[in-house]
Amino acid sequence: MNPTIYGLVFAGGLFLGMLLLLETGRRIAIRRLAQDPEGAREGLSVVEGAVFSLLGLLIAFTFSGAATRFEGRRHLIVEEANDIGTAYLRIHVLPASAQPVLRELFRQYLDSRLGMYRKLPDVAAAQAELARSLQLQGEIWSNAVEACRNSGSQPAHMLLLPALNAMFDITTTRTEAITRQQRCRQRQHADHGEDDRRGMHFHGMAGGKLRSWVHIVGFAAVMAITVYVIVDIEYPRFGLIRVDEADRVLLELRESMK
Numbered sequence: 001m002n003p004t005i006y007g008l009v010f011a012g013g014l015f016l017g018m019l020l021l022l023e024t025g026r027r028i029a030i031r032r033l034a035q036d037p038e039g040a041r042e043g044l045s046v047v048e049g050a051v052f053s054l055l056g057l058l059i060a061f062t063f064s065g066a067a068t069r070f071e072g073r074r075h076l077i078v079e080e081a082n083d084i085g086t087a088y089l090r091i092h093v094l095p096a097s098a099q100p101v102l103r104e105l106f107r108q109y110l111d112s113r114l115g116m117y118r119k120l121p122d123v124a125a126a127q128a129e130l131a132r133s134l135q136l137q138g139e140i141w142s143n144a145v146e147a148c149r150n151s152g153s154q155p156a157h158m159l160l161l162p163a164l165n166a167m168f169d170i171t172t173t174r175t176e177a178i179t180r181q182q183r184c185r186q187r188q189h190a191d192h193g194e195d196d197r198r199g200m201h202f203h204g205m206a207g208g209k210l211r212s213w214v215h216i217v218g219f220a221a222v223m224a225i226t227v228y229v230i231v232d233i234e235y236p237r238f239g240l241i242r243v244d245e246a247d248r249v250l251l252e253l254r255e256s257m258k
Helices: 003-035 044-093 096-118 123-151 154-196 213-234 248-256
Strands: none
Touching (some): 044 096, 044 213, 044 248, 096 123, 123 154
């Protein structure tokens, strides 16, 4: 399932579940107040304050972690563009006869990298494109080593080959980030059933004869929206909050290679 749809379903389920728990808690509180008007509220404010403080802390940490990872992904995109651009420019140190083949391989490689992200969330297609990128890495390296050996130039070895290493390393880093995201998604699916069984009963709204729908719906809606935003940030290739703007640097680099 697309993580964005999963986030919407989860947020909708959380919203309805919280409405149900709020109503359940209110009815339980009304029953307890009828049985023990004085003791039913004893120590309740302390417990509610602790629970809400812990809930706010958990949400704050979760949101902060998601935002940090989002910025990290944008940084990796810019870093990959810089590494590819640097390596591409250093092809100039090679003999003129060896440059056209490597430049064409670079263009194919960058097209493959961009194609991999366009094919998400189709994981199988993205993995096939990743395999193509790895194959092109091997071809680029073989051609570069051969060209450096034929040139007999020490600057060619010192400038081009380390740049290629950096270009290949950032690919591994970004692939690991996506793999880690997939593992996180699988854990979320595994924990979903357990999350559905968790809940809290709210007693504080039982004092009035009428329900405060503004507070009930508002609280549930804010919680559901917050959870959805966190999920959306965690999957920046699928939802409303995306890293597509950061991909612009790769597209501009590709344009410059023509």
